[in-house]
Amino acid sequence: MPRRPRILDELRQTRPFPSRADEALVSLLRTTDVLRRHLGRCTHESEVTPQQYNVLRILRGAGEQGIPTLEIASRMIEQTPGITRLLDRLEAKGLVRRQRCPEDRRQVLCWITEPGLELLAELEAPVARAAKEAFRKLSAAEIDTLLALLERLRSTCTA
Amino acid sequence: MPRRPRILDELRQTRPFPSRADEALVSLLRTTDVLRRHLGRCTHESEVTPQQYNVLRILRGAGEQGIPTLEIASRMIEQTPGITRLLDRLEAKGLVRRQRCPEDRRQVLCWITEPGLELLAELEAPVARAAKEAFRKLSAAEIDTLLALLERLRSTCTA
């Protein structure tokens, strides 16, 4: 006798899913939405959005030599066509510095500022705690399983 | 010797993740972003967004007696505070009909229209195909595993 999936109750649906793939899709979307909110509450404390936080981390990783605008976009976890305006807002807050590249004047190089680094330092512990907490019911082996499945899933879409 | 996770290459990162939980979080966000785009391309053909599509499906499920605005919001896959304006746009397109509830004049009941049903019928096959295609590299058993892991993941955040 088939078990009634809990996600049907969460979304108050009466009819079952037409296929397991449909169910998995909905479940993925739902789960990630919950996680995003969970993370958003962390970054909200420091008045930045998750996207802005992602940019700052990329800039910190890039270090002294800076990094051009579109290179940031390509490293974002979630695709972000509005990268220019995202950087505009970060620059307005004084968390980012920008300058046209002298070697190739088409590019605009970006750096994180000292206040930006401080903000990242503040958020380090809360974000790590949130991630750990979200996954606390999964064992190390289960997380590995999840990672392998997700990687395979992505490979069919990006290919 | 530890394998280098592919997601590090996808995001062009040099440093490894501080923990498996961090890696899983990033992988989930990334994977779902890819899937959302994949689905978005389907619904885009019919000039609706994935959120609007979700609303229409909820309305179809509700049937003849209609369903109040906030009840729709609570059934959305992804939480949607802007439900009112979403319905405004669907109404403007003639896909949705709204009327203040006579029994409780605080509520606004919503129905899907005939053109709305036709649009859903059009999208049925492409969406099902996209879902099936996204998961084609996973076996039935693997999808079940994924579903179980996601459900456990959600239970820690919503509780």
Added chain:
DNA sequence: TGGCGATACTTGACACGTCAAGCATTGTCC
């Protein structure tokens, strides 16, 4: 039956997502 909290939205303001068009600058090929 009148007042008061709860409910069900609605509106405003601003950040972000998404697509298309536009504008320098650079590399390439004749």
Added chain:
DNA sequence: GGACAATGCTTGACGTGTCAAGTATCGCCA
């Protein structure tokens, strides 16, 4: 070395996400 495509953004327009404050209506309880 001059045209022309490619690159690297930038801008505009509109839909959505998110939070807070406002409005109308209802239920309840003195």
